[in-house]
Amino acid sequence: MSAVRSSPIGMLLRCVRLALAIGWQRLRGIRHGPRDLRAAVLSRLLRRDIREVVERGIPRLRASELATPVWPSVKRQVAFERGDVGGVPGLWITPRDPAPDAASGASPTLVYFHGGGYCFCSSATHRAMVAQIALAGGCRSFVPDYRLAPEHPHPAAIEDALAVVRGLMASGISADELVIGGDSAGGGLSLATLVALREAGDPLPRAAVLLSPWVDLACTGASIVRNAQHDYLTREILDHFAQCYLGETNPLAPSASPLYADLHGLPPLLIQVGALETLLSESRRLAEHAAAAGVTVELQELEDAVHVSQAFAPMVPAASRAIQDIGRFIGRSFTPSTPSARP
Numbered sequence: 179m180s181a182v183r184s185s186p187i188g189m190l191l192r193c194v195r196l197a198l199a200i201g202w203q204r205l206r207g208i209r210h211g212p213r214d215l216r217a218a219v220l221s222r223l224l225r226r227d228i229r230e231v232v233e234r235g236i237p238r239l240r241a242s243e244l245a246t247p248v249w250p251s252v253k254r255q256v257a258f259e260r261g262d263v264g265g266v267p268g269l270w271i272t273p274r275d276p277a278p279d280a281a282s283g284a285s286p287t288l289v290y291f292h293g294g295g296y297c298f299c300s301s302a303t304h305r306a307m308v309a310q311i312a313l314a315g316g317c318r319s320f321v322p323d324y325r326l327a328p329e330h331p332h333p334a335a336i337e338d339a340l341a342v343v344r345g346l347m348a349s350g351i352s353a354d355e356l357v358i359g360g361d362s363a364g365g366g367l368s369l370a371t372l373v374a375l376r377e378a379g380d381p382l383p384r385a386a387v388l389l390s391p392w393v394d395l396a397c398t399g400a401s402i403v404r405n406a407q408h409d410y411l412t413r414e415i416l417d418h419f420a421q422c423y424l425g426e427t428n429p430l431a432p433s434a435s436p437l438y439a440d441l442h443g444l445p446p447l448l449i450q451v452g453a454l455e456t457l458l459s460e461s462r463r464l465a466e467h468a469a470a471a472g473v474t475v476e477l478q479e480l481e482d483a484v485h486v487s488q489a490f491a492p493m494v495p496a497a498s499r500a501i502q503d504i505g506r507f508i509g510r511s512f513t514p515s516t517p518s519a520r521p
Contacts, residue, residue, distance in 0.1 A: 224410040227242070228410065228411075228415055229412070229414070229415065232414075232415055232418055236297050236298060236328065236422065239297070239298045240298045243298065243299065243300065243302070243303055244302075244303070245302035245303065245305065246302070246303055246304070246305060246306040246307070246489075247306065248305060248306045248309055249306065249310075249492055252306070252309050252310055252313065252492075253309075255273060255274055255275070255313055256271055256272060256273055256274065256309045256312060256313065257270075257271075257272045257274060258270070258271055258305065258309075259272070261320065263320055263322065263341075263342045263345040263346055263349075264338075264341035264342045264343075264344055264345025264346070264348075265341055265345070266322045266323065266324060266338045266341055266342050266345070267322070267323050268301050268320050268321050268322040268323050268342070269301035269302070269305060269320070269321045269323075270318065270319070270320055271305060271308055271309050271312050271318070271319045271320075271321065272312070272318045272319075273312050273313050273316060273317070273318070285316065285317060285318055285355075286315065286316065286317035286318075286355060286356075286357055286384070286508060286511075286512055287317060287318050287319070287320070287346065287351050287355055287356055287357070288308075288311070288312065288315065288317045288318070288319040288320070288356075288357045288358075288359060288387075288508070289319075289320055289322070289339075289342055289343060289346065289356065289357070289358050289359070289383075290304070290308050290311070290319050290320070290321050290359050290360055290364070291321075291322065291324065291335075291339060291358075291359070291360030291363075291364030291365075291367045291368055291371075292304040292321060292360065292361070292364050293360065293361040293362030293363045293364045293365070293389075293390075293392075293486060294326075294362070294363060294364075295362070295363050295392075295415070295416075295418075295419030295420075295422070295423070296326060296327045296332075296335055296363045296367075296419060296422070296423035297326055297327050297328070297419050297422050297423065298326065300323050301321035301322070301323050304321055304361075304489075305321065306489075307361075307488055307489045307491065307501075308321055310491055310492070310498075310501050311359075311387075311488075311501055311504055311505070313505075314501050314502050314504055314505025314506075314508075315357070315504060315505040315507075315508035315509065316505070316508075316509070317357060317508060320342065320346070322338060322339070322342045324338035324339060324342075324367070325338055327419075327422040327423040327425075328422040328423075328425070331422070331423055331424065331425035331427070332423055332424055332425060332427045332431075332433070332434050333427075333433060333434075335363075335367050335423075336367065336370055336371060336374055336433060339367055339368075339370075339371040339374075340371060340374055340375065340378075343356070343358065343371065343375065343380075343383070344380065347380075347381070352381075353380075353381035353382055353383055353384070354384055355384070356383035356384060357383055357384055357385050357386065357387065357508055357511065358371065358372065358383045358385075358386045358387075359386055359387030359388065359389070360387075360388070360389070360391075361389035361390055361391075361486045361488070361489075362389070362390050362391070362392050362411075362457075362485065362486055363392050363419070363423075364389075365388040365389055365390060365391025365392060365393070366391050366392045366393045366395075366435070366436060368386055368387075368388060368391070369386070369388060369391060369393055369436040369439070369441075369444075369447075369464075370432075370433055370434070370436045370439070372386060372444050372445070373432065373433070373436055373439045373440070373441070373444070374433065376443055376444065382443075382444065382445050383445055384445055384511050384512065385445050385446045385447070385448070385507070385508065385511035386444070386445055386446070386447050386448070387447075387448045387450075387504055387507065387508070388447060388448065388449045388450070388461075388464075389450050389451075389486055389488055389504075390450070390451050390452065390455060390457050390461070390485050390486045391449065391451075391457070391460075391461060391464065392416075392457060392460075393435060393436050393437040393460055393464050394435050394437045394438075394460045394463075395420040395423070395424060395429040395434050395435045396420075396429040396430055396435060397413060397416050397417060397420065397429075398460075399456070399457065399458070399459030399460040399463070400459045401455070401456055401457065401458040401459040401460075402416070402456045402457075402459070404459075405454055405455055405456050405458060406456060408454040408455070408484060409452070409454060409455045409456045409484045409485050410484060410485060411455065411456050411457070411484075411485040412456065413456070416456070437460055437463060437464055437467065440471065441467060441468050441471040441473055442471040442472055442473070443472075443473075444468070444471070444473045445473075445474075445511075446473070446474040446475070446476070446511060447465075447468055447473060447474070447475045447476070448475075448476050448478070448503075448504065448507040449461050449464060449465055449475065449476070449477045449478065450478045450480060450488070450500055450503070450504070451477070451478070451479055451480065452479075452480050452483030452484045452485060452486075452487050453479050453480060453481050453482065453483060454482065454483060454484050455483065455484050455485040455487075456485065457485060458479070461477065461479075462477065465477040476507065478500070478503060480496065480500055481496070482496065483496065483497075483500075487500065488500050488501055488504075
């Protein structure tokens with residue numbers, strides 16, 4: 179989730195104008211987006227900014243990014259440090275009091291791949307949300323700044339993701355101590371990385387967390403049309419990012435669209451998706467596909483939520499509750515009774 183450059187006063191005025199406009203529409207019986215006014219304003223703001231900047235090109239979109247502010251109560255509980263894993267730069271986010279794994283005594287490590295359509299965003303734009311996930315799950319987290327399209331199309335992102343996971347294991351962190359996850363394109367990248375690890379015979383992380391995962395770059399889901407009036411992520415934006423990332427790759431290729439991959443042998447999956455978002459259909463299809471392959475999968479459809487609504491925490495209470503659910507899933511994944519997944 180990126181923020182577009184604006185002065186604090188300018189941003190506040192934009193939010194106030196949007197809140198008034200949304201309120202007036204609702205008085206007239208028109209409602210697009212979440213019922214929660216704060217979530218509706220944030221969603222509308224993102225929709226306008228992404229649409230406008232995409233029309234001007236990816237460089238302008240990246241230039242508009244800001245590091246997301248970290249809530250003071252969260253910032254006091256984590257440490258941020260730039261690092262490099264497997265030759266890929268990124269950001270370490272470490273709880274000052276991580277919860278150890280009951281079985282091994284080690285603290286879980288989360289590799290979190292940021293979203294942004296494979297074209298923009300970074301560890302800086304996602305640091306606030308990942309910090310909250312790290313606290314909820316009691317896990318040290320690394321957010322890689324993997325190479326972005328169109329300069330680095332598919333499979334550059336997967337190559338970097340594999341380098342990070344293998345780099346962590348080479349440093350002494352076992353696969354049993356790893357969780358992999360991401361949002362939107364980062365969710366799709368997480369799933370594609372799991373499949374690539376399995377195909378290569380590598381040990382697999384303990385579990386995976388997929389937030390509004392973009393796993394079908396052909397964009398065939400019915401909710402892309404059905405929820406278009408509610409979500410800030412539109413078909414036009416999805417098609418634009420897909421074209422940039424795919425290059426000459428077929429959009430149905432499993433490494434680009436892991437919805438079409440063989441998912442057998444993968445670790446337990448948590449999928450969170452908004453009930454109002456354009457990617458709802460493909461998350462449902464992914465859950466069905468994974469379950470049919472024998473994968474343990476938990477699908478949480480977040481009521482009244484748009485794409486990656488977890489990024490609205492802690493301003494929107496429902497987003498904070500979703501992050502706590504992620505933390506509980508990570509905790510359950512590290513109970514002694516939970517087997518690790520290996521090819």
